[in-house]
Amino acid sequence: MRCEITGDVFDLTDVCKQITNAQEDVELVINSPGGDVFAGFQAINAIGKCQHKVTARIEVMAASIAAIIALACDKVIIGKNDLMMLHNCWTFSQGNKEQLQQDIEMMAAVDKVLHNIIAEHCYDDSISEKINAGDVWLVGEEVVEMFDHVELRDDAEVKLAAGASLAKLVLLARETEEERRRRKKKNVPPPPEPTPDPDPDPDPDPDDPDTPDDPNTPSDPDTPGDGGDDNNDDPADGGDDNNDDPPADGGDGDGGDTPPSGYVIPEKIKALLKEVKELE
Secondary structure (H helix, E strand, C coil): CEEEEECCECCCHHHHHHHHCCCCCEEEEEEECCECHHHHHHHHHHHHHCCCCEEEEEEEEEECHHHHHHHCCCEEEECCCCEEEECCCCCCCCCCHHHHHHHHHHHHHHHHHHHHHHHHCECCCCHHHHHHHCCEEEEHHHHHHHECCEEECCCHHHHHHHHCCHHHHHHHHHHHHHHHHHHHHHCCCCCCCCCCCCCCCCCCCCCCCCCCCCCCCCCCCCCCCCCCCCCCCCCCCCCCCCCCCCCCCCCCCCCCCCCHHHCCCCHHHHHHHHHHHHHC
């Protein structure tokens, strides 16, 4: 089950109900700068009551009470470029000296709870001293080194999607679609070196435009009269089953069911990839 804490932490009633009543393991996605410490304590209490494993997945940031909620989970997953910030609680206060002193005592008690949760899985015995000295900012890799229940998220695919150019994304999407179609139709892994299947019934007259294409032949010579394209679709028969999907770049056909490893990159994509490489 997946639930989220995003933005400022204030009313987490719905999230607490989801966690407390979960019938399966929970993935708690957190992207928050923090907020109301007592609302956070309610979420931590719900995590403690949950009968299933609760995994915090930090995306971008878990700061202040949001970081404490994450660390209270059974497991934490964080990207190396995500952030965690730990500090003592703070508040606004007004009133006479007795009221201000009460607020100080209340904050000291809250800090003890925060430090207890942080210390439960922390390797660093001096973490409390560091937090008392000021805000402690950590990137993902530092969080992994400091806590025994934190794992680093594999961001390889995320980085590829975030840093890729349009040309790379088009190519990646095309290959993914080809692989998906191949699995659906054949349900077997692709061969290391895909080779065309032999034609059981060779075309007696390859120059005859009325001769139907062999669906097992991934690439045939252009048939005169068909417009000179590479997919050999006969205008009269509405196109064969091998090349009925239009290419992503609007160019020539590429053989429909060819596995990704045998995919022929269109010239337009090659040109875009060349531009990308030069920019890098």
